[in-house]
Amino acid sequence: MMQHSDECADDPPGEDVEALPLSPKQRYAAKVLIRNWTTIPHVTHHDEADVTALEARRKDLNARAASRKRSLLAFVIAATARALRAHPRFNAVLDEDGTKLLLHKAVHMGVAIEIPDGLVVGVIRHCNRKPVDDIGDELARLSTKAREKGLTLDEMTGGTFTISSLGGIGGTGFTPIIHAPEVAILGVSSTRWTATRGQEDGIDWRLMLPLSLSYDHRVVNGADAARFTRTLAALLGDPAWLTERE
Numbered sequence: 001m002m003q004h005s006d007e008c009a010d011d012p013p014g015e016d017v018e019a020l021p022l023s024p025k026q027r028y029a030a031k032v033l034i035r036n037w038t039t040i041p042h043v044t045h046h047d048e049a050d051v052t053a054l055e056a057r058r059k060d061l062n063a064r065a066a067s068r069k070r071s072l073l074a075f076v077i078a079a080t081a082r083a084l085r086a087h088p089r090f091n092a093v094l095d096e097d098g099t100k101l102l103l104h105k106a107v108h109m110g111v112a113i114e115i116p117d118g119l120v121v122g123v124i125r126h127c128n129r130k131p132v133d134d135i136g137d138e139l140a141r142l143s144t145k146a147r148e149k150g151l152t153l154d155e156m157t158g159g160t161f162t163i164s165s166l167g168g169i170g171g172t173g174f175t176p177i178i179h180a181p182e183v184a185i186l187g188v189s190s191t192r193w194t195a196t197r198g199q200e201d202g203i204d205w206r207l208m209l210p211l212s213l214s215y216d217h218r219v220v221n222g223a224d225a226a227r228f229t230r231t232l233a234a235l236l237g238d239p240a241w242l243t244e245r246e
Contacts, residue, residue: 023117023118025117026117026118029118029119035180036178036179036180037177040178040180040216041216042175042177042178042214042215042217043214043217044175044212044213045215045222045225045226046210046211046212047210047211047226047229047230047233048208048209048211049208049211049232049233049237050206050207050208051191051208051237052206052207054236054237054239055207057239058072058075068133068136068137069136070132071136071139072167073111073165073188074136074139075132075236075239075242076163076165076188076236077109077111077124077127077139077163078135078242079232079235079236079241080127080161080163080186081107081109081127081128082128083231083232086231087224087231088103088105089101089183089219089220089224090161090183090184090215090220090224090228091103091160091161092104092182092183092219093181093182093183094180094181094183094216094219095181096181101183106125106128106129106160107126107160108123108125108127108158108160108161109123109124109127109159109160109162109163110123110124110159110160110163110179110182111123111124111139111142111162111163111164112162112164112165112176113142113143113146113147115146115147116147120156121159121162121179122143122145122146122151122155122156123155123156123157124138124139124142125158132242142155159179159182160182161182161185162176162179162182162185162186163185163188164176164186164187164188166187166188166190167188167189167190167191167209168190169190170189171190171210172189172190173210174189174212175187175212175214176212176214178214178215183215183219183220184213184215184216184225184228185213185214186212186213187211187212188209188212189209189210189211189212191207191209192208193206193207194207194208211229211232211233213229
């Protein structure tokens with residue numbers, strides 16, 4: 001029989017425990033996360049994309065224009081905007097009474113940004129119209145402002161789809177929580193070199209990017225999610241679209 005300790009989690013902190021009060025921003029975020037997690041039936045679909053060619057292209061562009069460093073996330077945002085045009089059901093929000101799915105023609109991409117006391121979501125508007133360089137510039141501006149001054153309400157609202165990236169930290173996958181009233185969110189983890197079967201049974205090393213797509217199962221099914229990540233993986237795998245016009 002298990003014996004309960006005289007000390008329990010509800011006891012006041014002692015000498016070995018430090019109590020860290022949550023900031024108002026953290027308390028508000030906690031309420032929003034609990035609401036989104038408990039009211040939306042989340043399902044997460046995991047996939048991966050071969051970004052070997054894309055990463056080589058990115059490094060080449062950065063080498064030729066040293067004054068403008070392009071992050072891999074900027075390319076992921078641009079590719080995701082294209083994938084959303086092909087799968088408009090993901091670029092949508094659910095209305096307040098949950099009876100209508102509102103499909104957006106413009107892609108306003110929310111991006112999770114880490115700040116000292118948590119996360120905020122900055123919105124890059126009209127990603128479907130912007131080249132990678134402009135997306136990268138706006139991403140850098142929002143990230144810097146979020147950490148130094150804080151974003152305005154206008155810079156944090158109106159998103160139609162969100163991306164959360166842990167690429168600079170690590171991991172092979174996670175379950176991002178949907179940013180209501182949106183119906184999906186893409187999680188991006190760290191790239192890793194993976195050995196695959198090459199020609200004549202040789203080994204071919206490919207740079208793979210893990211993708212984790214959480215979606216609202218009320219309006220999106222598993223087959224839709226798989227098709228979306230396959231479209232995105234195809235775009236990330238062949239960067240020829242970077243020179244194409246919409």
